[in-house]
Amino acid sequence: MTTAPRSAARRRALIAAALIGATALPFAAPAFAQAGAYPSRPVRLVVGFPAGSGPDIVARLLAQKLSEGWGNLGVVVDNKPGAGGLIAAAEVARAQPDGYTLLLGETGQLAIAPSSYGKLPYDPKKDFVPVSQVATSNFMLVVNPAKVPARNMQQFVAWSREQKGLFMGTFGAGTPGHFGAYLFGDATGLKPEPVHYKTTGDALGGLFSGDVAAAFASVGLSAANVKAGKLLALASSGEARSASLPDVPTLREQGYPQLAFNAWFGVVAPARTPPEVVAQLETALRKAVQSPDGKARLEEAGFGVTGTSAQDFAQVIAADTVRWGKVVAATGFKAD
Template sequence: MSSLILRRRAAIAAGLLLPFAGAARAQLPDRPVRLVLGFPPGSGPDVVGRILAEGLREHIPAGVVVDNKPGAAGAIAAQEVARTAAPDGTTLLFGEVGQLAMAPSTYARLPYDPARDFAPIAEVAAVDFAFVVPASVPADEFAGYVAWAKAQPQVFMGTFGAGTPGHFGAAILANAAGLRSEAVHFRSTGDAMAAILNGNVQGMFGTVALVAPHVTAGRLKALLVTGPARSPLLPAVPSVSEVNQPALAFDAWFGLVAPAATPAPVQAALEGAVLRALAAPALRARMQEAGFRVAAQGREPFGARMRSETARWAEVVRATGFRAIE
């Protein structure tokens, strides 16, 4: 078959698809879309959510606004979208792993059900963690740290709150390495960072973007990153596979979900708008510079990710003996 015929057929196919693409866009809301975000301005979810919102404004004609509703580790925002938002595409939750996969196991009475109350729209981005220790700890690599920590009566692990990825990462590490450790939960990122920098705790999982400047300046040592490969922000730090710690492979991910009753054509239109926004090189560069990996997964793969992560973290929570938050 000649290349000319192939090109003609491709052009015909593209022409046939144009009406369908236009129909999908027609299902977008005719009022501004509100992204409800359960964390304060300047937090990691807020940074990536606002980058996405700026990109979406080119693809959602009515506009996009970010509405921060912090509190209860994101549960307040998730409950609002699940319980009171109209299922018309105008109100979406910009959620993260804690709200959408961990909360069913970490809350005794969660005021929403991620699997029942939300329809996945798209996974947007993910961020890896680094295990960091104070510069005063006499170990420069992971095996040396484990040997040192085992020789201590007890080591303290800082976290950004009970029931967070960093909390469970520390529990997984203690179990895998056989450490006598105790988690110290801080109420703010600043308090947790001050504790690790001052040597008041002897280990912590922090997002790569958060800890990288301190590692580069020599104030902290990074012993591994939790992603499948080394991070561009910490290229000298080995991944979990390099230190033979597969149980510590975890990340924090972020995505958009809609109220479950949102019509499928509206879900599809929103999914298309998000994926088009995430394809823009400038947006991808901004996210990568901020330390995030662009995911750009649509409804089906994001839904599968939510289900698999919910099952995975349920097992971790049970194994750690964590008591559900009332």
């Protein structure tokens, strides 16, 4: 008489056990990754800028080197351009913190945006965990030699004072090149008027047409045009001369000791990503950019190679947030 009830109870117990197991599955992936199985599927590396841009070049090199190190498992570069990289950053901030969605972040998204935007769709400090800064990029102050007669900084400043206005192209509002123009104005006593372009191609077009007199362009973007004679580099924004354009003196060398700035690129993951996964990513990224092939390719493209620890990258972001915050405040700029 008791067989049926006992069988029913047994079935209910088995179903309950199965349900518990099923509900536990979503939480098993991070634990599995912590056990050393990460990565077990392709990783998505989100970039907030279009194909062919500086961040995209860095991301694609990382994707290749990481994929090779992970047995060609696959790293997919996902370009999500728009709003100066904010759209991409917001998407990654909301992603599952399992190490399979990462952001190739840069100075503007992580250090400048908190000061230049009244309200961000993400919090750089709370929504991300730094993994590694992988590269830096200095800027060249470039002019079109067919439109601007100056051949050095002294001549350029003198020529600019004679003009009705100094229009300087930027590769987007809120970028290092944008605020670099303000820093340049403070150092020289000039009052440049930033002209924001949506794409790098548009900005270069503005230089070639003479719509703008100058721009701070990354070494990677400007080097080929400088070597071809289409643009003239008057100065480098770096602490030292660029290996790609070693004949171009720094701004400091030319009498502007306070003028030294650059941009950086680094990988961040969504907050609450397991520390073990972050540690594995850090090791893989540092190996990728510091390998002979990875380093040579980045330097050839005009980038400085770093490959920092997660802790050091966090310190860079914090320090630059303060530094650029002061610059933004001095300009009174607000993007929204």
